[in-house]
Amino acid sequence: xxxxxxxxxxxxxxxxxxxxxxxxxxxxxxxxxxxxxxxxxxxxxxxxxxxxxxxxxxxxxxxxxxxxxxxxxxxxxxxxxxxxxxxxxxxxxxxxxxxxxxxxxxxxxxxxxxxxxxxxxxxxxxxxxxxxxxxxxxxxxxxxxxxxxxxxxxxxxxxxxxxxxxxxx
Numbered sequence: 001x002x003x004x005x006x007x008x009x010x011x012x013x014x015x016x017x018x019x020x021x022x023x024x025x026x027x028x029x030x031x032x033x034x035x036x037x038x039x040x041x042x043x044x045x046x047x048x049x050x051x052x053x054x055x056x057x058x059x060x061x062x063x064x065x066x067x068x069x070x071x072x073x074x075x076x077x078x079x080x081x082x083x084x085x086x087x088x089x090x091x092x093x094x095x096x097x098x099x100x101x102x103x104x105x106x107x108x109x110x111x112x113x114x115x116x117x118x119x120x121x122x123x124x125x126x127x128x129x130x131x132x133x134x135x136x137x138x139x140x141x142x143x144x145x146x147x148x149x150x151x152x153x154x155x156x157x158x159x160x161x162x163x164x165x166x167x168x169x
Contacts, residue, residue, distance in 0.1 A: 014158050015119065018127045019134045019142060022114070024106035026092060029060050030099060031083060033069035041073050052082060057090050064093040066102035104137065111141050116149045125154045125161055 036051045038044045067083055069075050080096060087094050093109075095102040126142055139155070146153055147165055154161035 014123050014125050016125045016127055016158060017142065018130060019138050020130050020132045022107065022110035023132055023134070024064070024103060024110060026106070027063040028099060028102060029063040029065050031060070031065055031067045031087065033067070033075055033079065033083070034071035034073065037071060037073055040071050043073065043075060043079055048079060049082070052086055055086070057086055060087055061090045062092050064102055064106055065091045065095070066099050067094060067096050068098050104135070107138055108141060111138070111145060114145060116145060119146055120149045121151050123152045124150050125156065125158050128156045
């Protein structure tokens with residue numbers, strides 16, 4: 001009689017982490033300072049304040065907002081502060097930068113919410129392939145977060161992993 005087939009991967013105790021779980025999926029908006037500058041280049045305080053006062057801020061309600069200036073203009077610090085003062089009551093999150101920087105900030109914020117105690121002394125495989133492209137910085141961040149608490153970190157799939165870290169006794 002032949003021996004039963006044993007699924008060694010299932011019995012290994014490996015925990016797979018799929019980073020797509022923390023991928024930011026909320027609505028995003030961009031607030032471009034350029035749209036509120038005189039001739040798209042010069043910030044006139046009185047006009048800028050009036051433009052912000054008359055803006056429909058509800059368009060940013062519950063959205064993650066990137067505040068940027070796509071014009072080559074000198075923007076005083078207080079102008080960004082003023083925009084933040086208007087956005088803060090309505091926006092979900094505000095980040096100074098473009099959409100890419102907003103996405104990075106949101107992803108890192110999501111990762112920081114991981115309950116590391118769930119992974120204490122566990123063998124972890126960080127999933128390497130998926131439907132959603134995951135940036136390199138996310139893999140670095142998850143390694144930084146997990147390394148102090150886990151037994152080991154691997155990259156790939158449970159059936160084919162690349163060792164990244166192993167705690168020494």
